[in-house]
Every structure is written in C-alpha cells, then in structure tokens.
Amino acid sequence: MVDPLEAKQLAAKQMEQIKAKEKFKRRRQIEAINGAWAMIGLTAGLVIEGHTGKNFLAQLAGYLSAIVSFFVH
Incomplete structure (x- = not known):
C-alpha cells in the first residue's frame, strides 16, 4: 500500500x-528571439x-543626435 503523504510529496x-x-x-526561447533581433539589427x-x-x-551618433534635437527644440 502507498502512503498518501509519501505519494503527495513525490507528486x-x-x-x-x-x-x-x-x-x-x-x-532558451527568449534567448533565441533576442539573438534573432540582434542579427536583424546588425x-x-x-x-x-x-x-x-x-x-x-x-x-x-546620427540617431542619438536626432533624438536629442527632437526633445531639445
């Protein structure tokens, strides 16, 4: 006979x-997705x-300059 407490612990x-x-x-799936996006960006x-x-x-540098000028002006 199986002890119910033991069976519960095993489960x-x-x-x-x-x-x-x-x-x-x-x-692993998240890492694969991040790697794919990195390859697309590169x-x-x-x-x-x-x-x-x-x-x-x-x-x-050009992108950063455009973003900064958007918020500054």
Missing part, C-alpha cells in the same frame, strides 16, 4: 521538476553602411 517533487524544465525551455546596420557609407558608430 510535488515531480511537479517542481516539470516546472523547472518548462522555465529552462522558455529561457544586418540592417551593415546594409545602411553599404548604402550611405557611414559606419555603424556614425549611424548611432
């Missing part, structure tokens, strides 16, 4: 393991560099 332990696996899986920066001739840092 709780198994549920914790399942939740931990799901949490790990979700974190690709966009390289395409703009090829089109305008401005390097990546000059592009960022």
Whole structure:
C-alpha cells in the first residue's frame, strides 16, 4: 500500500521538476528571439553602411543626435 503523504510529496517533487524544465525551455526561447533581433539589427546596420557609407558608430551618433534635437527644440 502507498502512503498518501509519501505519494503527495513525490507528486510535488515531480511537479517542481516539470516546472523547472518548462522555465529552462522558455529561457532558451527568449534567448533565441533576442539573438534573432540582434542579427536583424546588425544586418540592417551593415546594409545602411553599404548604402550611405557611414559606419555603424556614425549611424548611432546620427540617431542619438536626432533624438536629442527632437526633445531639445
């Protein structure tokens, strides 16, 4: 015969393991999404560099300047 208290403890332990696996899986998905967005941003920066001739840092400086001038003026 199975002790009800022991069965309950075992079920709780198994549920914790399942939740931990799901949490790990979700974190991996989030990291994959972040990596994809980073690649898209890098690709966009390289395409703009090829089109305008401005390097990546000059592009960022231009964007920052535009944002600052929008709020200052």
